[in-house]
Amino acid sequence: MPGEFEQIDWVRRRVGSHPRVPLGIGDDAALVRLSSDPGTLVTVDMLMEGTDFTFPPATPRLAGRKALAVNLSDIAAMAGRPVACVVSVALPRGRGIEFARELHLGIEELAREFDVAIAGGDTNSWDGPLVVSATVFGETVPPGPIRRSGAQPGDWIFVTGSCGGSIHGRHLTFTPRVREALALHSAVSLHAMIDVSDGLAADLHHILDESRVGAVVEAAAIPIHSDVRDNGTTPLEHALGDGEDFELIFTVSPEDGAKLFADDSLKSGLTRIGTIAQVGVRELHGADGSVSPLLRRGWEHTL
């Protein structure tokens, strides 16, 4: 029966050495070179089989990939540069070492794409479904991390890409917006940013809550992904509420908003969906002049 140590040895040989990781896999803890000033970005996400993916359509490789990708998306949302990760996993006993290896390969492939060092991990098995938790470390990029709390009335609200329907497969294959975030961060003064995990409306509400502001969103402007299927819930509702788009919502001054639209390389894929308003205003404006409340919608784990 293959065991954890055979798997750990295999991963250790594959991963090799990395300049960021003076001591890697094979001891009680890794030693990782991280930034002390102003600090290191740290994010963690746990994915569970049956909630965050199912087999099929997911494969262990896609599950591993997603476990890292959702965390890279969080680093992107802070306008940071991901540098290293550690991964803990509860493997369903009896699915074999090939399952464990495919899971690792999904992590490794995305880690290589973004030059993220795999510094260590914890390999377990049990009689339950797959659970995988990744912790990702990132560097801040001057002038510093972008928080949810910096939106100001009058700011233009943008979203990268389009939203809705990710459940049909995109939630497993999306590319985290790390490069886009860094390009935006170097071009303009980002006031607030978040990635769309709970849903476009719910995550915009997180910005509004933390910034103590309101927003007016133009329904007609919401970029609806071609993955959305019209199934009783309207395409607009899908785009606002589906979640796991892993696009970025951000706000900038109108001047910087105009600057983005004037730059062909930056404006690609960007959509202005509304304007930050005074606190208390949370409105969805229809093309017909209708005004409805901007509902929170979106995913929340119930306890």
Next chain:
Amino acid sequence: MPGEFEQIDWVRRRVGSHPRVPLGIGDDAALVRLSSDPGTLVTVDMLMEGTDFTFPPATPRLAGRKALAVNLSDIAAMAGRPVACVVSVALPRGRGIEFARELHLGIEELAREFDVAIAGGDTNSWDGPLVVSATVFGETVPPGPIRRSGAQPGDWIFVTGSCGGSIHGRHLTFTPRVREALALHSAVSLHAMIDVSDGLAADLHHILDESRVGAVVEAAAIPIHSDVRDNGTTPLEHALGDGEDFELIFTVSPEDGAKLFADDSLKSGLTRIGTIAQVGVRELHGADGSVSPLLRRGWEHTL
């Protein structure tokens, strides 16, 4: 129905601010001040209900405590000082917000005891058992981290405390040997160190493997914990094989070994269990002069 955001807000208010954490709970990632030179110690451990604890005799508070404690033990095994952590959790849906809060309180109490900042986390619920994964960051302490790979033939092998029988409750309540490790690290030149998670024999084998050396262990010297029950497996076998003692195994030169025995404050609780030998020698010596192979025993997750 209480949800993740109510719980996150509650944790955020409790945890407050910490000088190590310029940006804490409430954004896409935390910002944590970590050491860049020579690096930051990073360790992660995932615990699963049914494998690492069961309810009862465990409580959610003890499960949370253990999730942090096993990681602090890993930092101790590197002779490091723990400074911060992040925790991801899959909560069994329907056990209520009190369960989630108790889990947090178990983490928080131990974190305060060791001045470990709780920098962030990920709160999920699902229809499965409790899974909790903690990632802990530590500072190295001069002259640097102690690896598994530094044992040298002739070294004396020590263990802190005594081993075996932790399953009867100690695996939930042990105090990680952080303070002991730091005291030893400042007093002598530690050559190799590991914490006893898989089992005294198995974890000693990890030192031997990584150091490419052998060992002679004196059976009569093995400190057997009073928790061990004589139930067909001998007390010695329990002490060598049970695991989850979270004591430290370390090796030092004979000169430093003698120095430890000469210091009343350091020698308390320490036992010399044997001597590092040339590679190829892995022997258990009985009090009657018998020589048997030093078996690996111990826990391994099968895949």
